[in-house]
Amino acid sequence: MNLNRNFDHPMRFAYLILDTRNLFEFVMVLVPFTEILLTNVKMIICNVKRVKIINLINQLQLEWDEFKKSEIAEVQQLVASTTKKTRIFVIIYTASFFLIVVEYATLPLFKLLYHRVIMNDNSNYTTKLPYDVRLFYSIEGNASFSVTYFFILIAAFVLAFALTGFDSMFSTLCMHITTMFKFLKLEIDQLARDLEAAAPQKELHTKLRRIILKHKSNLSLIDQLEEEFSFFLMIQFLTSSIVVCVVLYELTTVFGWNEDTVKTITYLPGAILQLFLLCWYAQNITDEASEVADHIYSVPWYLGDVPLQKTILTLMVKAQKPSGVTASKFYMVTLQSFQRIISTSYSYFTLLQTVNEQ
Numbered sequence: 001m002n003l004n005r006n007f008d009h010p011m012r013f014a015y016l017i018l019d020t021r022n023l024f025e026f027v028m029v030l031v032p033f034t035e036i037l038l039t040n041v042k043m044i045i046c047n048v049k050r051v052k053i054i055n056l057i058n059q060l061q062l063e064w065d066e067f068k069k070s071e072i073a074e075v076q077q078l079v080a081s082t083t084k085k086t087r088i089f090v091i092i093y094t095a096s097f098f099l100i101v102v103e104y105a106t107l108p109l110f111k112l113l114y115h116r117v118i119m120n121d122n123s124n125y126t127t128k129l130p131y132d133v134r135l136f137y138s139i140e141g142n143a144s145f146s147v148t149y150f151f152i153l154i155a156a157f158v159l160a161f162a163l164t165g166f167d168s169m170f171s172t173l174c175m176h177i178t179t180m181f182k183f184l185k186l187e188i189d190q191l192a193r194d195l196e197a198a199a200p201q202k203e204l205h206t207k208l209r210r211i212i213l214k215h216k217s218n219l220s221l222i223d224q225l226e227e228e229f230s231f232f233l234m235i236q237f238l239t240s241s242i243v244v245c246v247v248l249y250e251l252t253t254v255f256g257w258n259e260d261t262v263k264t265i266t267y268l269p270g271a272i273l274q275l276f277l278l279c280w281y282a283q284n285i286t287d288e289a290s291e292v293a294d295h296i297y298s299v300p301w302y303l304g305d306v307p308l309q310k311t312i313l314t315l316m317v318k319a320q321k322p323s324g325v326t327a328s329k330f331y332m333v334t335l336q337s338f339q340r341i342i343s344t345s346y347s348y349f350t351l352l353q354t355v356n357e358q
Helices: 012-017 023-048 050-068 073-118 142-196 201-254 259-297 306-319 335-357
Strands: none
Touching (some): 023 050, 023 201, 050 142, 073 142, 073 259, 142 201, 142 259, 201 259, 201 306, 259 306, 259 335
């Protein structure tokens, strides 16, 4: 099967954008092109919804500061634990993708050093750009090539920080909202202990009213998080399924001790990890929100007066409603979403392999 002939018409526009002539070359440059496009989309979304995202952060900060003033040991432990996990996550996540992107961009230079310095061979290797791209000027001269490569390196740094910055913001917001539900469960458990201790009914009603307001506020935080990041998650999942498929295909075609194998082996875990973490932290919100109903169910409601019993029942019914972040209202973002995307990517991969073999 002549791939160049059969894929010329449907992919002609893509070949004009990317410096490719057939399916194989197109696949080789599709990953960096997709990541650059996705990162720019993230930056556009962040700028368009900048005010709403800042409002969400400020609202979360206000409630977070309230719990930081608490003298309860369990609350203080949750605050310290979440703060520590957030910092560790941002550092490790940013460093990981920074190394992957920089490695992708600088690998041709390291290969040049290997040939020129270690192997002392100046004839068998010519430095190329990290990925092929169609430019409006010639890079055959040393000066133009060096300037182009320099700007690609700068772009790699910007890409790494923009990519991880937006993902880290979503993940850390998820971690804090998840902890807000943990705070809420502590207050529900305290209400149960007060009922068993026969606390005054007025005091019980005041605490229950506070719990209801906190639960409503937490659900509002989820709604705001979904409003600002729902479309981004949908775009991320669509592109991730394509990227994982393409990287798998690229790995099977370039497998061996070479530059392309190193790039694909290091990039594939990063792409899967990025997708997994988004689903993981969204799943945590769904799980913590659903556990609120279980804690309310364990409250000895029969020890309170009739109005208190009815209010507890109403709150339990409200808490049983599934809550979480969706991808543009199509489906809830959970670990099952991660499983479906990986399964879809593998299906695309087998189809691409079949087409290539024919």
